[in-house]
Amino acid sequence: MTATMTGAFLPGGRRVELKQVPVPRPGHGQVLLRVRASTICGSDLRAIYREHLGHGPEAYQGVIGGHEPAGEVVEVGPGTDSPRPGDRVAVYHISGCGTCPDCRMGYQISCASPSRAAYGWQRDGGHAEYLLADARDCVRLPDFLTFLDGACCACGFGTAYEALCRIEPSGKDRLLIVGTGPVGMAAGLLARCLGVPYRVGVDTNQERLDLALRLGAIDEGVRVGEEALPALITKTGGGFEATMDCSGSAPGRTLAVRAARRYGRCVLVGEGGRLELDASPDVIHQQLRIEGSWVTSTWRLQELVDNLARWRLHPEVVVTGRYPLADAAAAYQEADAGTCGKVGIVA
Template sequence: MRGVYLPGHSDVDIKDVPDPVPGPGQVLLAMKASTICGSDIRAIYREHLQGDPAEMYQDVVAGHEPAGEVVAVGPDAVRLKVGDRVCVYHISGCGQCDDCVRGYQISCSSPRRAAYGWQRDGGHADLILTEERDCVVLPDFVTFLDGACVACGFGTAYEGLLRANVSGRDSLAVVGLGPVGLAAGLLGGKLGAVPRIGVDPSPERRALALELGAVDAAYAPDRAADALDVLGAGAHVAIDCSGSAPGRATAISLLRARGRMVLVGEGNGLTVDEVSPTLIHPSITIIGSWVTSLEHMRELVERLPVWDLHPEVIVTDTFGIDEADAAYKLAAEGRAGKVALVP
């Protein structure tokens, strides 16, 4: 089979590697869609981070947002069968620790923890070998592209919104209108948030967010204060998907008193010059949120048909495996929506 590798320095290698064979409790998927995540660009494609063990790329097949069809099952597989359509929770944990039992394999601290596309082979290939327990069955309504989008980006956005208890009582500010920001706006709308405003430096991404109905109004960062004309006293909830210090500062500035801010964008810092007037006096709550749980991922795919929402609407460009270099170059420009490999 073909597999895509990321050696760093914005290079992409495509190699022929042996087809994997499922062992006990494992299933083999024929890949149908595998999307590119901003974390792949930040931490692997441009350079190999070697600090946080969770982000140490082990020269495996890339891609941690896979969806595919079961083509073989190993011994002791009890839930899935050939022909099932699934997406994959992109971290495989030990299955025994408190975090894994609660479904938050992302937080597993066992040496056995391995993220698909980072420490074990991922989805940028013709086939992917997964643990059966990591697979989430897709309802008929949910396409393979939908499932790939849920596997990380939509799941991450959903978790952040749940942690902030977003509902129809809230207005929502989304800072960073890349794929995760688009997901946050779309899902925030389904949870009832109104109005929803977005902030992003890219005119292409602002236009896409408006076209998709992810936000009701979109602003460049230097015009973010104009959003208060729509929000009034400010947003009840702001979610930072930019992963940048200026973006986080913008998110805080758009909150009303007793507002909640969710951090989902990875990287960079958070600097507050005057803590008392900025955070303490308005009683701002800051919430960190990392990926999602298996339970919430299953919940999300079950809600998509009810909401009549196809996450694939944020996919603006698809490529074959042999075009992976072009796909990564486009994703790294930061102007498109979601970019996907479709074998």
């Protein structure tokens, strides 16, 4: 008799369906994980949970949801030397072709091959009791980190860390974070570890600003309004050395660019929306460096989890809701409300 497990599917219309499906068996180069934590990402809410908006890399194919999983290896397929049974891992959530230039650099997120598949989008994800993963997508967790820490890193903290590495803020910089949801909070906590002495968060949601302040992710919170930009420019005597948009909104992106000082650096992270600027006064005359940053790479994710152990930082501090798999619908409802931190499904 084939063993079965519970998996959570996202049919759209803000619904979650629990189904019984067979427990997969690992093939060549694959591992079977017992999932211990699987967090919910804003991209899941935006493009799958509410309605199926995606196409191309974001096309949802009716698979088990959840692209931020971590768990314990329980079985390995032939040709798999690492990881081994008993290893604790997070799963990089894109499985690419493995041979294109982007995959060879570890940036499977940018793989353009038809074989590219995202966990929770085109192949079964972590909202289940077990997960079949390619061994090359697994990143080993240091003993210091929990499974929930690993799930938070698989996308959210990894995305924030990659973006920070692009603009390289340090002790001589002030950092503006537009959008203090889970990725924005992650950016603030990581920037603190990198020695950034002054971090300001901007959001429309006072609850999220308050949470970011309590966690120490930001030193000051600013509600968005017409006077936000001039106040930020005045506060810093000309703008921030480094800025980051995690909001994915057109006004948020514009604010992140215009709040950067001359010769500053701005990185765009939040998905969706548009960016509209006056090229000369906003960018050229300011001599800004504007970067786009899409998720992270497998090697950078490993670097992150190793650094977190050195920094003694648990990413799970941003998690405000923990639910068993049976309550996945309630977990998505809390995450969709947009007033909390990270929400996780834990075993």
